[in-house]
Amino acid sequence: MTRRYPYIEKGSAEYYRYRAVVINTLRLQAISENLLEIEDLAGALSEIRLHLPHVLEPMKLSDDETSQLLLEVHKTLLEHYSKH
Numbered sequence: 001m002t003r004r005y006p007y008i009e010k011g012s013a014e015y016y017r018y019r020a021v022v023i024n025t026l027r028l029q030a031i032s033e034n035l036l037e038i039e040d041l042a043g044a045l046s047e048i049r050l051h052l053p054h055v056l057e058p059m060k061l062s063d064d065e066t067s068q069l070l071l072e073v074h075k076t077l078l079e080h081y082s083k084h
Contacts, residue, residue, distance in 0.1 A: 003056075004057065005053070005054055005057045005058045006055070006058060007059075007060050008058045008059055008060075009056055010060075013061065014025070014027065016055055018055055018058065018059050019059065019069070021052075021055055022045075022052075022055060022056060022059070022069065023046055023072065023073055023076075024067065025052070026041065026044055026045055026048060026073050027037075027073050027076055027077065029044050029047075029048070030044060030077055031075065031077070031080065035077075035083070036074070036077055036078075038070055038074055041070050041073055041074060042066075045066070045070065046071075
């Protein structure tokens, strides 16, 4: 895959804004589709990657960072469902 978007420096304010967009998009998609399992969240993230390449490609997430992001969303979903 060719790189079409400039990379964002990790730790920058812009990186955290992009990360927040990804987390909120994934969380809202998971809630609307009743997803809770990590594997389902990974599939939803793949869909987001297809539809929002301009957000995910510049972040250049490693496998560890992707796993951390999925676990963070999973944790917030557990908190959400425990309250509702």
